[in-house]
Amino acid sequence: MATQRKKAAKKAKKEPRLAPDPYKLNPWFLVRNSKVHGKGCFARKDIPKGTRISEYVGDRITWAESDKRYEGYDVNDNHTFLFIVDRKTVIDGGVGGNDARYINHSCAENCESTVEKGRVYIDAIKDIKKGEELGYDYQIGRDKNDPPNVDEIYACRCGAPKCRGTMLWPAKRPKPKKKKKVAKKAAKKAGKKAGKKAAKKAGKKAGKKAKKAAKKRSAR
Numbered sequence: 001m002a003t004q005r006k007k008a009a010k011k012a013k014k015e016p017r018l019a020p021d022p023y024k025l026n027p028w029f030l031v032r033n034s035k036v037h038g039k040g041c042f043a044r045k046d047i048p049k050g051t052r053i054s055e056y057v058g059d060r061i062t063w064a065e066s067d068k069r070y071e072g073y074d075v076n077d078n079h080t081f082l083f084i085v086d087r088k089t090v091i092d093g094g095v096g097g098n099d100a101r102y103i104n105h106s107c108a109e110n111c112e113s114t115v116e117k118g119r120v121y122i123d124a125i126k127d128i129k130k131g132e133e134l135g136y137d138y139q140i141g142r143d144k145n146d147p148p149n150v151d152e153i154y155a156c157r158c159g160a161p162k163c164r165g166t167m168l169w170p171a172k173r174p175k176p177k178k179k180k181k182v183a184k185k186a187a188k189k190a191g192k193k194a195g196k197k198a199a200k201k202a203g204k205k206a207g208k209k210a211k212k213a214a215k216k217r218s219a220r
């Protein structure tokens, strides 16, 4: 009897959580200026752990298309809204996106991104109090074509006691092999950087929680 009830409870937990309509005003958070970075998202009310806060939407494009789209962008601008879904697809929250694109990176994340059937959701992984800023760990993948100042570009100032100082993952740059010439090339290809590695990572975790590697671009 008891085990049966347990099973029933488990089943209930597995029911898919519904995300609010991505193009309507989000019931869980509002967007305002953030001390961390540009705009941020703040809880309108207490958000229980496990809440599906939003879907991350935008233009679904291929890697090649995103490279093309941001080809001319300043390498030092870390403000893109690209979210890596998998090896093929990137969501550009900057085109047709919703407010989820304003959720900042945080080293003390209270949210996480989850990829399910090619769609990206932001879920609360802690109970979040009204007024708290939402954040998840971008874990932007390092790439051998990263510009030399990539650590500056993606420096983190989230203010968390355990801030690792960077939105990149791994936090420390692997020992560089002599390749000064490559750096220039890398700068040109900056658009690409968002994440071959991140994609790999996502691939590895495919089916599970594919960690994100979003690059943000503030609204102009």
Ligand SMILES: [Zn+2]
Binding pocket: 106, 107, 108, 156, 157, 158, 159, 160, 162, 163, 164, 165, 166
């Ligand atoms: Zn941080």
